[in-house]
Amino acid sequence: MMEKNNMSLIPIPNKFKFTTKEKIVMIIIMVLMVVGIIITWINYIEIARTNAEYALAQKQFQETIMKEQEEAERKRKEKLPNLTEEGIQNVNHIYSSDTKRAFLTFDDGPSSNTNQILDILKEKGIKATFFVLGSNVEKCPETVKRIYDEGHFIANHGYSHVYDTIYQSPETVLDEYNRCNQVVRDAIGEQEYNSHLFRFPGGLNGGKYAEIKNQANTLLAQNNIVHVDWNALNGDSETTKPTITYEMQRIQETTQNKQSVVILMHDAEAKKVTVEALPNIIDYLKEQGYTFKNFYEIIK
Numbered sequence: 001m002m003e004k005n006n007m008s009l010i011p012i013p014n015k016f017k018f019t020t021k022e023k024i025v026m027i028i029i030m031v032l033m034v035v036g037i038i039i040t041w042i043n044y045i046e047i048a049r050t051n052a053e054y055a056l057a058q059k060q061f062q063e064t065i066m067k068e069q070e071e072a073e074r075k076r077k078e079k080l081p082n083l084t085e086e087g088i089q090n091v092n093h094i095y096s097s098d099t100k101r102a103f104l105t106f107d108d109g110p111s112s113n114t115n116q117i118l119d120i121l122k123e124k125g126i127k128a129t130f131f132v133l134g135s136n137v138e139k140c141p142e143t144v145k146r147i148y149d150e151g152h153f154i155a156n157h158g159y160s161h162v163y164d165t166i167y168q169s170p171e172t173v174l175d176e177y178n179r180c181n182q183v184v185r186d187a188i189g190e191q192e193y194n195s196h197l198f199r200f201p202g203g204l205n206g207g208k209y210a211e212i213k214n215q216a217n218t219l220l221a222q223n224n225i226v227h228v229d230w231n232a233l234n235g236d237s238e239t240t241k242p243t244i245t246y247e248m249q250r251i252q253e254t255t256q257n258k259q260s261v262v263i264l265m266h267d268a269e270a271k272k273v274t275v276e277a278l279p280n281i282i283d284y285l286k287e288q289g290y291t292f293k294n295f296y297e298i299i300k
Contacts, residue, residue, distance in 0.1 A: 076190070079148070079296075083196035083224050087299040091197070091226045094298065097260035102290040104128040104282075105230065107157055107199065109267035110136055110143040116275045117267050118146060124282050127294040128152050130267070131199045134159030134180030141187035148188040153295040155197040156180050156225075166201060167209035173200075173216035177225060196299055198227045205229070226299075230264035234281060236274045237266055247277040251284060261290070 018026070094103075106117065109132055121128055130147050132154055137144050147154055158166055158176035166176050177198055185191050198220055204213050204227055217227055235250030236242050255261045263281075265274050285292070 080190070080192055081153070081194065081196050081296070081299045083226065083299050087196075088226055090298040090300075091228055094228060094262060095231050095258075095260050099259070100288070100290045101260050101293050102255075102285050103262045103293050103295070104265065105131060105155075105262060106265050106267040107131045108133055108136070108161065110140040110147070111267060111269040113269065113271055113275050114140070114143050114267045115146070117278060118150060118152075120275070120278050120282070121152070122150065124279070126282065126292045127296070129155055129295045131155045131157035132180065132184065133157050133161050134176075134183045135161070137180070137183045137187050144184060144187040145189070148190075151296075153195070153197075154184055154188070154193075155195045155199065155295060156184070157199050158201055159183075161201050163201065163209065167212045170212060170216040170219040173212070174219055174223060177220065196225050197295055198225050199229065200227060203229050228262060230262045231258065232261040233264040234274060234277065236271050242273050244273060244277040244280065247273065248280055248284065251281050255285070255288070
């Protein structure tokens, strides 16, 4: 008969024996540890996911900002006239067109009348061209900024409008242009702005200073500046007290049988009647089949 294995009879020390209560506590601790590990892992995954979403959101935000900046820069550059050879040819042939078109141009402003003119143009959905005087730009910079912001073309009429000052020499004409151009830049907050478009006070042709004007026109062209006069007008500078009836008559007379008209008007302080006549002038031109243009479409 084989002897029994004495090892099975070795007693287990008490310190390795657990009561039912202790076993339950251990199980609870282990369960809590597992739950803690799971929660920690879930939190880690959630943090990682949140960080990834945040990084993606940041990237998308930065891309949106960049696109907005690019769009703003594109629009800014669109409003900076760029005189190309095509633009020069467009100006040289401004009075020729296969279709009926009208350029509303206002000289000698801005003034208190200009804001009322802008209100009318906005209501009618028309863009015009303003040949501003630098001396008046300094008086009404906010109005000049409004002209620019609302998409009208700001052209150059010199600084002083004092003939003896402007027409001393070809160089003084260019100086007047540059001085006006700088105050326009300051008013609109755009130091790259240059209209490249000048209207001689009194017009280019004829008069006491005809020779100086012709020489100045050559000098302006050498500095990438073109000039434009007009081939129609509302007569607001022909008499000291024009009426709406008179202005309408002059518009009808001077636009008759013309396809492309550059209309001379004024928005100086004394030209209140032009403000009053403007809605009628616009309506008449529309009835005659004209579409309205400004020099952004000419100087590209």
